[in-house]
Amino acid sequence: MSDWRPIEVLLVEDDQGDILLTREAFELNKVKNRLHVVNDGEQAMAFLRREDTYKDVPRPDLMLLDLNLPRMDGLEVLREVKADADLRTIPVVILTTSEAEEDILRGYQLHANAYVSKPVDFDQFIRVVRQIDDFFVSVVKLPTHGQRL
Secondary structure: OOOOOOOOEEEEEHHHHHHHHHHHHHHHHHOEEEEEEEEOOHHHHHHHHOOOOHOOOOOEEEEOOOOOOOOOOOOHHHHHHOOOOOOOOOOOOEEEEOOOOHHHHHHHHOOEEEEEEEOOOHHHHHHHHHHHHHHHHHEEEEEEEOOOO
């Protein structure tokens, strides 16, 4: 397809092992999207708003968001993103170890685009991240950078 471009993915994750697995899943995938990583909710908001050291970062096309984060948890990040007219069009996939019904419900109430529980098995984890990546590259039509109504 002629208008193909790699998508910018922001991973908000504090677990170094999960960051490494996610990077590996992206590297194993045929399509080379750009993965940016921040380690807590406050860094996520600074990245999204292009503040401080993040002033020159690209706008993410997709955010993979853990719930259990230091300084500002994932649900707080999700709430702020979906309340901000400039950020709310960024699809947010909650990618977390929590399988608690209240977390799932709250995530969707706050307008998460998907809620995915992280598999503990290495191969399954890689497969899940690749499927998320494939879905948002091959199936979903994402808005052009910075466009809003």
